[in-house]
Amino acid sequence: xxxxxxxxxxxxxxxxxxxxxxxxxxxxxxxxxxxxxxxxxxxxxxxxxxxxxxxxxxxxxxxxxxxxxxxxxxxxxxxxxxxxxxxxxxxxxxxxxxxxxxxxxxxxxxxxxxxxxxxxxxxxxxxxxxxxxxxxxxxxxxxxxxxxxxxxxxxxxxxxxxxxxxxxxxxxxxxxxxxxxxxxxxxxxxxxxxxxxxxxxxxxxxxxxxxxxxxxxxxxxxxxxxxxxxxxxxxxxxxxxxxxxxxxxxxxxxxxxxxxxxxxxxxxxxxxxxxxxxxxxxxxxxxxxxxxxxxxxxxxxxxxxxxxxxxxxxxxxxxxxxxxxxxxxxxxxxxxxxxxxxxxxxxxxxxxxxxxxxxxxxxxxxxxxxxxxxxxxxxxxxxxxxxxxxxxxxxxxxxxxxxxxxxxxxxxxxxxxxxxxxxxxxxxxxxxxxxxxxxxxxxxxxxxxxxxxxxxxxxxxxxxxxxxxxxxxxxxxxxxxxxxxxxxxxxxxxxxxxxxxxxxxxxxxxxxxxxxxxxxxxxxxxxxxxxxxxxxxxxxxxxxxxxxxxxxxxxxxxxxxxxxxxxxxxxxxxxxxxxxxxxxxxxxxxxxxxxxxxxxxxxxxx
Amino acid sequence: xxxxxxxxxxxxxxxxxxxxxxxxxxxxxxxxxxxxxxxxxxxxxxxxxxxxxxxxxxxxxxxxxxxxxxxxxxxxxxxxxxxxxxxxxxxxxxxxxxxxxxxxxxxxxxxxxxxxxxxxxxxxxxxxxxxxxxxxxxxxxxxxxxxxxxxxxxxxxxxxxxxxxxxxxxxxxxxxxxxxxxxxxxxxxxxxxxxxxxxxxxxxxxxxxxxxxxxxxxxxxxxxxxxxxxxxxxxxxxxxxxx
Numbered sequence: 109x110x111x112x113x114x115x116x117x118x119x120x121x122x123x124x125x126x127x128x129x130x131x132x133x134x135x136x137x138x139x140x141x142x143x144x145x146x147x148x149x150x151x152x153x154x155x156x157x158x159x160x161x162x163x164x165x166x167x168x169x170x171x172x173x174x175x176x177x178x179x180x181x182x183x184x185x186x187x188x189x190x191x192x193x194x195x196x197x198x199x200x201x202x203x204x205x206x207x208x209x210x211x212x213x214x215x216x217x218x219x220x221x222x223x224x225x226x227x228x229x230x231x232x233x234x235x236x237x238x239x240x241x242x243x244x245x246x247x248x249x250x251x252x253x254x255x256x257x258x259x260x261x262x263x264x265x266x267x268x269x270x271x272x273x274x275x276x277x278x279x280x281x282x283x284x285x286x287x288x289x290x291x292x293x294x295x296x297x298x299x300x301x302x303x304x305x306x307x308x309x310x311x312x313x314x315x316x317x318x319x320x321x322x323x324x325x326x327x328x329x330x331x332x333x334x335x336x337x338x339x340x341x342x343x344x345x346x347x348x349x350x351x352x353x354x355x356x357x358x359x360x361x362x363x364x365x366x367x368x369x370x371x372x373x374x375x376x377x378x379x380x381x382x383x384x385x386x387x388x389x390x391x392x393x394x395x396x397x398x399x400x401x402x403x404x405x406x407x408x409x410x411x412x413x414x415x416x417x418x419x420x421x422x423x424x425x426x427x428x429x430x431x432x433x434x435x436x437x438x439x440x441x442x443x444x445x446x447x448x449x450x451x452x453x454x455x456x457x458x459x460x461x462x463x464x465x466x467x468x469x470x471x472x473x474x475x476x477x478x479x480x481x482x483x484x485x486x487x488x489x490x491x492x493x494x495x496x497x498x499x500x501x502x503x504x505x506x507x508x509x510x511x512x513x514x515x516x517x518x519x520x521x522x523x524x525x526x527x528x529x530x531x532x533x534x535x536x537x538x539x540x541x542x543x544x545x546x547x548x549x550x551x552x553x554x555x556x557x558x559x560x561x562x563x564x565x566x567x568x569x570x571x572x573x574x575x576x577x578x579x580x581x582x583x584x585x586x587x588x589x590x591x592x593x594x595x596x597x598x599x600x601x602x603x604x605x606x607x608x609x610x611x612x613x614x615x616x617x618x619x620x621x622x623x624x625x626x627x628x629x630x631x632x633x634x635x636x637x638x639x640x641x642x643x644x645x646x647x648x649x650x651x652x653x654x655x656x657x658x659x660x661x662x663x664x665x666x667x668x669x670x671x672x673x674x675x676x677x678x679x680x681x682x683x684x685x686x687x688x689x690x691x692x693x694x695x696x697x698x699x700x701x702x703x704x705x706x707x708x709x710x711x712x713x714x
Numbered sequence: 715x716x717x718x719x720x721x722x723x724x725x726x727x728x729x730x731x732x733x734x735x736x737x738x739x740x741x742x743x744x745x746x747x748x749x750x751x752x753x754x755x756x757x758x759x760x761x762x763x764x765x766x767x768x769x770x771x772x773x774x775x776x777x778x779x780x781x782x783x784x785x786x787x788x789x790x791x792x793x794x795x796x797x798x799x800x801x802x803x804x805x806x807x808x809x810x811x812x813x814x815x816x817x818x819x820x821x822x823x824x825x826x827x828x829x830x831x832x833x834x835x836x837x838x839x840x841x842x843x844x845x846x847x848x849x850x851x852x853x854x855x856x857x858x859x860x861x862x863x864x865x866x867x868x869x870x871x872x873x874x875x876x877x878x879x880x881x882x883x884x885x886x887x888x889x890x891x892x893x894x895x896x897x898x899x900x901x902x903x904x905x906x907x908x909x910x911x912x913x914x915x916x917x918x919x920x921x922x923x924x925x926x927x928x929x930x931x932x933x934x935x936x937x938x939x940x941x942x943x944x945x946x947x948x949x950x951x952x953x954x955x956x957x
Contacts, residue, residue, distance in 0.1 A: 270797065271794075311781075311785070312785065314785050314788065314789075473794075476794050477794060477797040478797070478798075479795075479797070479798055482795075485788060485789060485792055485794060485795075486794070487788060487792075487815075511815070511816075511819060512815040512818070512819065513815070514793065514808050514811045514812040514815065515812050515815050515816060516809075516812040516813075516816070571808070571812060573793070573808060574792075574793045574794065574808075574811075
């Protein structure tokens with residue numbers, strides 16, 4: 109059985125984890141950091157993902173994509189009010205957002221796939237084996253389109269997505285594994301872009317979700333924006349500059365706002381510093397925790413009503429919750445912890461790193477699927493009611509929210525007109541009465557034999573699988589024949605598009621490799637340059653001026669090559685420097701050997 | 715699974731849809747797994763929820779035992795444990811889990827349980843009431859007048875002037891909720907009566923008296939359930955208007 113890994117594909121950061129015996133572990137990169145910033149930079153040399161891409165946010169804002177999770181499974185209209193915060197251009201095609209970078213456009217699943225690939229490479233380097241099977245986490249309140257988009261991203265990245273699981277329930281698995289808890293727990297998960305609350309019952313290794321609720325557009329990004337808006341306003345008042353007109357400065361401002369927010373979780377005051385364009389100098393402002401809390405108080409308040417709704421759906425009072433668990437980087441804010449504590453009347457748990465706990469839980473679920481862990485079972489629910497549009501534009505629910513999955517519902521369809529050969533079916537998700545107020549998931553045409561009205565009887569089964577994803581099948585009751593249905597997703601990629609994107613991703617892979625090689629060559633060039641400078645400082649007097657000049661010259665051409673885009677040129681210059689410094693290295697080696705020997709002799713003297 | 719005798723002849727006979735293992739074709743004697751090849755067996759689509767969860771067709775249920783059975787069967791059927799199995803087994807696991815989850819959800823809730831039993835025993839879905847039941851007629855009429863007055867007054871008048879109307883609606887609500895509690899007590903009586911009848915039918919031959927008793931209980935259940943649903947909808951509307 110091939111190993112299955114767990115992936116937390118986050119708004120701000122992503123992680124990959126595996127099961128090491130009975131312990132889930134996150135995989136760190138070369139720099140020792142487990143978190144890969146969910147940032148993708150499209151440079152002239154191809155793709156860069158993660159920490160190095162983050163540097164491009166300011167340098168190259170129109171070509172550097174971040175927070176793409178906010179666009180997964182969404183239409184442009186869904187995100188219209190936050191477009192002004194993003195430096196890259198968005199438009200829509202076939203109900204799906206497309207991100208414009210230079211000449212090319214990318215769907216959100218394609219960008220997510222680039223992040224997934226980076227995680228895949230990292231795991232392969234660490235484990236020394238191919239990685240294919242994965243479990244990917246999504247916010248519990250993600251609808252069908254958003255889940256499907258996540259699954260598409262995995263396929264485009266060349267992964268086999270064996271299960272989509274909910275982030276708060278993944279976290280509960282990690283906690284449950286550690287503490288063998290029994291009882292009722294509430295998982296409060298406030299991440300970079302999404303909020304979830306899940307109420308679970310833990311008993312004899314069964315993790316039964318009783319209710320879930322949330323907001324897939326509320327998180328740390330929104331906290332940052334309150335700071336951004338404040339600083340934008342003050343900078344305009346002070347210097348007359350409208351910083352929002354400068355894409356690069358806006359990114360610098362966004363990153364500073366995020367840092368200020370993070371620092372204020374530990375300190376009660378800090379300073380925001382922004383370099384202004386047009387020679388306007390530097391804007392500095394002291395900010396206190398109290399001021400930040402006043403800015404975000406309403407946002408935090410907005411997480412509490414989903415909590416109350418989830419409790420109501422679970423049929424529980426806050427006092428009946430035994431444990432409260434905090435997940436997601438935004439729960440580091442003291443005010444968030446305080447509000448959660450006030451609501452549930454108990455001190456929340458945060459023993460496990462809130463940034464890593466979801467990935468750890470995904471690794472546990474992966475281990476359950478591969479047959480390793482057998483005593484734990486997660487019974488999750490569908491977060492939103494599923495229904496179809498009926499006469500008069502009304503939503504007729506078939507599966508209620510918070511129903512344990514997998515689950516199914518059947519509906520019989522017939523015709524209204526003699527000889528009618530098809531019935532249009534519109535699938536919806538949501539809690540509202542009218543079809544138009546709910547999320548349109550998909551439409552399809554049911555084929556019926558031409559018969560008098562009311563005679564055809566076609567039974568359609570709506571099945572929500574363990575991933576929370578809808579599958580539709582239809583059967584003609586009279587002939588007992590099943591019919592295949594082509595469901596056209598309202599806000600998702602078609603199968604053909606996903607196929608094409610898988611193909612394209614191989615092309616990107618070649619570009620990825622080029623970019624990666626350049627970064628690695630540049631890093632090595634920098635290390636060699638520093639070492640050579642040091643050697644010259646130590647042993648410059650031991651070699652002739654001619655030789656020193658030759659070394660200097662080779663260093664200069666190395667620097668020039670590094671500024672270029674060809675990794676082979678950089679490699680060639682590195683080899684050059686190594687050759688020219690060969691003698692110097694030998695001289696230094698001899699000297700240090702002599703010194704070492706002399707020291708030894710001295711020490712050995714009585 | 716051993717077939718528990720139910721009260722009196724049922725209109726829908728239970729079908730044991732399978733008699734042979736889908737995989738090794740041996741005769742299946744195990745409950746959920748073939749005794750020969752240990753492959754999971756599909757639950758019959760005709761299987762009723764009580765049988766699915768190994769319960770007699772009673773209205774008072776031991777919820778702890780129900781949950782324990784649900785957990786045990788979840789461990790048998792859940793797709794998580796079929797990941798390494800064949801496509802056919804995965805499909806069976808998915809279908810069985812879906813049926814199990816729906817069965818558990820239905821039986822866990824006393825109202826849904828009673829509505830389901832009514833459907834099984836009397837062969838039809840619940841009545842949907844569109845006019846108030848006779849004994850609630852006057853109260854509902856009074857409420858609707860108060861509500862209409864409130865709807866017209868709410869946008870224009872100031873909060874202070876609305877207070878007496880609000881108080882009136884609150885007292886209407888309290889009264890209706892009291893009626894709902896009364897209905898639920900009567901439902902509990904019918905639950906007991908049904909379970910008692912069930913026990914009698916198991917120990918004695920079924921005669922006309924029992925048959926008549928059965929009809930009376932089922933009729934009472936149907937009426938109470940539809941009245942309760944009607945009342946609940948009225949209360950939900952009332953709460954929505956006042957919020």
